[in-house]
Amino acid sequence: MEAEALKVATFHSHYGAIMFKKRIGGDASLKPVPRSLSSSCGTAVFFTSPFNAESTDENTEAVYIKDGDGWRVIWKR
Amino acid sequence: MRFAEKGKLAATGIIIGAAAVVLTLLGNPGNMGFCIACFLRDTAGALHLHTTPIVEYVRPEIIGIILGSFVLSLISGDFRPRGGSSPVLRFIIGFIVMIGALVFLGCPLRMVIRLGGGDLNALVGLVGFIAGIGCGCIFLNNGFTLGKAEKQTNVEGVALPFITVLLFVLFLAVPSLFLFSESGPGSMHAPVAVALLAGLIVGAAAERTRLCMAGGIRDIFIVRDFTLISGFVAIFIAVLIGNLIGGSFHLGFSDQPVSHSMHIWNFLGMFAVGLGSVLLGGCPLRQLILAGEGSSDSAMAVLGMIVGAAFAHNFSLASSANTGPGINGKVAVVAGIVILLAIASIVTIRERRKA
Structure with missing residues (x-):
């Protein structure tokens, strides 16, 4: 169920988003952070593959x- | 989702464009209904930070934008005091952004407003702005970051909005403290109540939608997203229609209000603004909005812009209308771009080594 659900990861830097996308591969895509999650205008990674905390940095x-x-938070630093 | 966001951004753009046209009709200088750089510069003059007699006035629009963002972010829960992300670098970058803007004669918002008035010099500035943003995006894609912002106290987050309120109270109660232009752009202004109201509305709307003149172009470059740019386009269309209806649309390079036609310096001035804005994470308007949301990093960038404006006039770096920049301004813009590139390069290399 969770493996197919849409997820979004947020970052402290645009480069952090690029590196996360490279690590998880698959159908991940870079997009602006949804307004409902943050008033900042950073880059987020949207993906549907299973989330593994080892992909984070x-x-x-x-x-x-x-x-x-x-959106429901499933991992936070 | 994106469509709804684009609609809100377009509505915000129309509000800003309409406000700019109305403020100009009510007394603000031509094609200067809103200009963050010019208005911070005028405020710096009113505070005796420079003494150029034609650009001194406490602009209520600036006060309104910060307070509009502050109040709405308090209500919506977006007020989150954050800071500690390279504050000195942000001050320096804000300083250079202001020098670039005052060589061009306008921030990115005024650039779009000038375009809507038919000023083709602003088109040259736009090309420079896009080039600067493109250059900044190369650094972003290769690891540039000013570092993580950490949680701060509410006192830290409220400091700049509080100073803004204090400034407005003193402006109304003891105007003799300040300098006010008797001629030139600083002497031209809409009624205080209207200017403040326009600022409050624009500040609140820009806070809600994250409207950013640099962010729209940056998002096209780095994530191929056209959401933020819709606000930029809407401002242009609203100002264009307003000017066409009001008969103040004049297409061309010459005889444009508060502008010059030295193309290379219009290009380089806005290149510095575009590059600096990407490094800061937003244009001058966005820095005011973020400062209202409690970002002491953006407050540092705003203070850098105010000090930059004072230096620009005390050291003859700012352009003169019609004649453009003098030698000091030309050297300052080139030096500013070199410093921005050096900061971006050093930080990027350091981040790549860490990774």
């Missing part, structure tokens, strides 16, 4: 999963 801020119309 010091630049990773949080990971959310789609929950109805909103």
Whole structure:
């Protein structure tokens, strides 16, 4: 179930998002952070592959999963 | 989702464009309904930080933008005091962004407003702005970051909005403290209440939508996303329509309000603004909005811009309308771009080594 659900990871830097996307591969894509998650205008990574905390690093801020119309946090540094 | 966001950004753009046209009709200088760089410069003059007699006025629009963002972010829960992300570098970058803007004669917001008035010099500035943003995106894609912002106290987050309130109270209660232009752009202004209200509305709307003149172009370069740019386009269309209806649209390079036609310096001035804005994470308007949300990093960038404006006039770096920059301004812009490139290169190399 979770493996197919849409997830979004947020970062402290744009480069952090690029490196995370490279690490998880698959269908991951770079997009602006959803307004409902943050008032900042950084880069987020959207993906549907299973989330593994080992994919994160010091630049990773949080990971959310789609929950109805909103997002639910599943990992936070 | 994206469509809804684009709609809100377009609505915000229309509000800003309409406000710019109305403020100009009510007294602000031509094609200067809103200009963050010019208004910070005027405020610096009013505070005696420089003494150029034609650009001194406490601009209520700036006060309104910061407070509009502050109040709405408090209500919506977006007010989160953060800071400690290379504050001195942010001050320096803000300083250089201001020098670039005052050589061009306008921030990115005024650049779009000038375009909507038919000023083709602003088109040259736009090319420089896009080039600067493109250059900044190369650094972003290769690891540039000013570092993680950490949680700060509420006192730290409220400091700049509080100073803004204090400034406005003193402006109303003891105006003799300040300098006010008797001629030139500083003497031209809309009524205080209207200017403040326009600033409050624009600040709140820009906070909600994250509107950013640099961010729209940056997002196209780095994530191929066209959401933020819709605000930029809407401002242009709203100002263009307003000017066409009001009969103040004049297409061309010459005889444009508060502008010059030295193309290389219009290009380089806005190149510095574009590059600096990407390094800061937002244009001058966005820095005011983020400062209102409690970012002491953006507050440092705003202070850098104010000090930059004072230096620009005390050391003859700012351009003169019609004649453009003098030798000091030309040297300052080139030196500013070199410093920005050096900061970006050193930080990027350091981050790549860490990775």
